[in-house]
Structure formats: structure tokens, C-alpha cells
Amino acid sequence: MDWLYVLMPISGVTIFWPGLVILGVGVGIIGGFFGMGGAWMVTPGLNILGFPMAFAIGTDIAHMAGKSLISTMRHGKFGNVDYKLGVIMIVGTVGGFEVGAQMIMWLERIGHVEVVVRWMYLVLLGLIAWMVFADVAKKRRKEREAAARGEEVDKLATGIEWHKTFHKIKIPPMMHFKMAQITCSAWLPIIISFLTGWLAGILGIGGGLIRMPALIYFIGCPTHVAVGTDLFEVMISGLYGTASYTYKGRTELVAAIIMLVGAAMGAQVGTVATKYIKGYGIRIAFGLAVIGCAISVLLKLMAKWWPPLATTFDNMATTLILGLVATMSLYIFVKMVQGAKQEVAAKKRGMS
Amino acid sequence: MRKLWSKICGLGFFMTVALPQLALAAGEKAAPLVLVADTRKLSGIMKYWADLYNESHFWFTALTVVLIPVIGLIFGVLADLVMSHIGIDLKSRDLAEH
Numbered sequence: 001m002d003w004l005y006v007l008m009p010i011s012g013v014t015i016f017w018p019g020l021v022i023l024g025v026g027v028g029i030i031g032g033f034f035g036m037g038g039a040w041m042v043t044p045g046l047n048i049l050g051f052p053m054a055f056a057i058g059t060d061i062a063h064m065a066g067k068s069l070i071s072t073m074r075h076g077k078f079g080n081v082d083y084k085l086g087v088i089m090i091v092g093t094v095g096g097f098e099v100g101a102q103m104i105m106w107l108e109r110i111g112h113v114e115v116v117v118r119w120m121y122l123v124l125l126g127l128i129a130w131m132v133f134a135d136v137a138k139k140r141r142k143e144r145e146a147a148a149r150g151e152e153v154d155k156l157a158t159g160i161e162w163h164k165t166f167h168k169i170k171i172p173p174m175m176h177f178k179m180a181q182i183t184c185s186a187w188l189p190i191i192i193s194f195l196t197g198w199l200a201g202i203l204g205i206g207g208g209l210i211r212m213p214a215l216i217y218f219i220g221c222p223t224h225v226a227v228g229t230d231l232f233e234v235m236i237s238g239l240y241g242t243a244s245y246t247y248k249g250r251t252e253l254v255a256a257i258i259m260l261v262g263a264a265m266g267a268q269v270g271t272v273a274t275k276y277i278k279g280y281g282i283r284i285a286f287g288l289a290v291i292g293c294a295i296s297v298l299l300k301l302m303a304k305w306w307p308p309l310a311t312t313f314d315n316m317a318t319t320l321i322l323g324l325v326a327t328m329s330l331y332i333f334v335k336m337v338q339g340a341k342q343e344v345a346a347k348k349r350g351m352s
Numbered sequence: 353m354r355k356l357w358s359k360i361c362g363l364g365f366f367m368t369v370a371l372p373q374l375a376l377a378a379g380e381k382a383a384p385l386v387l388v389a390d391t392r393k394l395s396g397i398m399k400y401w402a403d404l405y406n407e408s409h410f411w412f413t414a415l416t417v418v419l420i421p422v423i424g425l426i427f428g429v430l431a432d433l434v435m436s437h438i439g440i441d442l443k444s445r446d447l448a449e450h
Contacts, residue, residue: 009402010389062416066424073428077443242420246413249387253401253416257423264427268435272442343440 024259026325028266032071035227036208037064058250065238067263074271080228082179092193100201125294132287135159163220223279276339292324
């Protein structure tokens with residue numbers, strides 16, 4: 001069964017390549033649907049398949065740049081990408097990313113990279129999950145209160161509305177973003193993107209995990225536009241990250257290309273699925289995925305704390321991550337197929 | 353309000369720029385990690401790729417950055433062709449947060 005394994009030319013590790021394709025399909029679907037690169041699944045996934053952590057980060061960023069390009073092309077056709085907002089955010093993202101990437105290289109030299117990255121992942125995932133579910137709970141409370149008054153809440157209403165406070169800051173230049181339907185100071189997306197880029201550089205991710213909720217809660221984008229614009233950002237920051245990590249010798253292009261084979265189809269499925277699932281459906285699924293990811297990172301940390309049980313915890317984390325990728329991508333795939341079937345049936349009824 | 357805003361900006365700037373700089377300064381004592389690809393077991397394009405990495409990180413990086421979007425674009429167009437045969441509208445959708 002040697003043909004199932006490929007020797008990676010730079011890192012020198014032997015990798016089970018069908019695992020890379022499967023991982024690519026799964027995160028392609030999830031990434032296209034949630035508007036992110038999916039590094040939070042890919043980096044531990046590549047680590048599990050046998051890549052050292054630094055290579056897992058670099059290879060993941062290279063693959064996500066290609067995959068996000070595919071998803072952005074599709075989201076752009078749906079009108080989900082605010083290119084003006086995306087271009088403005090690139091300034092902050094690139095600056096922040098380089099500061100973060102330099103920091104991770106320092107951590108690698110002193111030998112604490114894995115522990116620090118995992119702890120930061122955990123704290124951040126906890127905060128994001130809290131934010132998403134606080135938003136959902138608030139929205140439901142608004143709906144209940146409106147129902148008690150015999151009214152209905154607006155279809156585009158949201159739970160958490162922090163962006164309204166940020167929009168009151170009128171530092172020039174003020175800008176209008178047509179696709180996102182918002183007007184705010186240009187400094188708001190620049191500062192938000194710098195902070196998210198910095199965190200992305202440290203964690204070795206494209207930043208979608210942080211930027212997608214930031215676009216919704218701090219900048220005020222509708223969910224679908226946040227997904228599409230974020231993917232455009234992930235594509236650019238992913239390319240920049242690829243250059244940065246490759247120059248530092250931490251990218252395995254062969255593995256990234258193998259993953260792209262699966263990710264190309266997965267990204268299309270995930271993107272088209274956003275056509276059939278409403279904004280809050282995406283937010284809730286996103287929150288659940290974040291919780292699953294946080295548990296897997298915690299298990300990895302527990303493996304370090306209790307060495308006698310390390311194998312058990314590692315296996316549990318592996319099962320959880322792979323189970324999470326499989327379940328989420330299957331759910332999105334089924335929703336996409338159901339939606340497509342209904343649309344095709346409706347078209348046929350209209351023609352007859 | 354303006355004073356508070358400038359303080360917040362100043363703190364943000366310090367946290368994002370100055371702290372990593374301090375961290376980098378502290379890291380200079382450690383020896384830099386240099387990786388060299390082992391080409392003894394490789395052949396063909398894999399060997400070429402590893403040799404390129406060993407000889408020039410710059411060209412290796414440049415080629416990687418060009419190849420990733422090109423390959424993504426090719427795979428994306430192919431996947432697009434497959435999806436267009438399903439028969440659904442791939443150019444519009446309803447806007448709703450519900």
C-alpha cells in the first residue's frame with residue numbers, strides 16, 4: 001500500500017495523501033459556507049496526518065489561498081463580495097499579519113510555539129462562540145418580545161448590534177459600502193482588520209475565523225456579505241501569508257496542491273449552500289463548529305498535561321476534528337442538494 | 353471624547369506594534385532555525401522542487417505564490433463547469449438574516 005503515501009520534498013515526512021484530499025473536500029465545503037479558510041480544522045488535521053506544527057501552518061495557508069479564490073469567484077457571482085470594503089481591509093490585514101508572523105517565528109525559536117498557539121486558539125474560540133450564541137439568544141428575545149406585543153421583527157433585524165455604536169464614530173474619511181449597505185469611518189475597517197490580521201498571523205490562520213464575526217458584529221455586514229467579503233480577504237491574506245511562510249521555509253506546496261483537488265469541489269458546494277440557508281442558520285452552525293473546535297484544542301492541551309493519557313486524548317481530538325469536519329460538511333452538502341432539488345423542481349413546474 | 357479615543361488608539365497601537373517588537377528583541381539570543389531539504393530519496397519533479405528550495409528561497413517563494421492562484425483558478429473553473437450542469441441559478445439569491 002506504499003502508493004497511498006507520498007514523501008514530502010521539503011519537510012521530509014511521509015503523508016497519507018487520500019487523507020489530504022478528504023481534508024480538502026471537508027474544509028472546502030465548510031470554508032465556502034462559513035467564509036473562512038478553515039485553518040482551525042486544517043492545521044490540527046495536517047498535524048494529525050504527520051506534519052510538524054510550523055509546516056502544518058504554512059501548508060494550510062498556501063492551500064487556503066487557492067481554495068478561497070475558488071469560493072470568492074462563486075460568492076462574487078451571488079453579489080456577496082464587497083470588494084471596496086475588502087480592499088480597504090487588506091491594508092490593516094497585511095500589516096497586522098506580518099507583525100503576528102514575526103512573533104510566531106520568535107516563539108518557534110524559543111520552543112513554545114505549539115503551546116502558545118493552542119492556548120490562544122482556545123481563548124479566542126471561547127470568545128467567538130460566546131459572541132455568536134449571545135447574538136442568537138438576543139435575537140430570539142427580541143422576537144419573543146415583539147410577538148408578545150403582537151408585532152413582527154424586521155426580517156433583516158439582528159441580535160447584537162455593536163456595529164451601530166461603532167458607526168457613530170465619524171472620523172474622516174467617511175465611506176459608503178454598497179454591497180454591505182453600510183456607511184462608516186474608513187478607520188473602522190482598517191483598525192478591525194489590523195487587529196484580526198495580527199491575531200491571524202500569530203495563530204497561523206487566514207483570519208476568517210476572527211474576521212467573519214468581526215465583519216458582522218463590529219462593522220455591521222449582513223451574514224452573506226460577511227462570508228463573501230471575508231473569503232476575498234482570506235484569499236489576499238492567504239497569498240501574503242504563503243509568501244511569508246514559504247520564504248521562511250515552512251510551506252509544503254505538494255500537499256497544498258493535493259488538498260486543492262478536493263477543496264475545489266468542496267468550495268463550490270459550500271458556497272452554493274449559502275443560497276439555501278439563511279443568515280442566522282449560518283451563524284448558529286458557525287457557533288457549533290467553533291465549540292467543537294475548542295473542545296478538540298482543549299483535548300490536545302490535556303494530552304500535554306497528562307503524558308500517560310496523551311495517546312487517549314490525542315485520539316479523542318483526532319476523532320472529534322475528523323467527526324466535526326465530516327458532520328458539518330455532510331450537513332451543508334445535504335442542505336445544498338435539497339435546495340438545488342427544490343429549485344430545479346420549481347423551475348420545471350414554471351416551464352410546464 | 354476625543355481624549356479618550358486617542359488613549360484607546362494609543363493603547364491599541366502599543367499592543368499591536370510595540371509588544372511584538374519587544375518579543376522579537378527578547379528572541380534574538382536564540383539560534384535561528386535553518387531547514388535544508390533532504391533530496392537523497394527524491395527524484396523527478398520532487399527533486400527539482402527540493403533543489404530549488406535549497407538553492408534559492410526567493411525563487412522557491414515566487415514560484416509558490418504564482419502557482420497557488422493559478423492552480424486554484426484551474427481547479428475552480430473545472431469545478432464551475434461541473435456545477436453549471438446541475439441546472440440551478442448560480443448568479444442570484446435572496447437576502448435575508450432570518
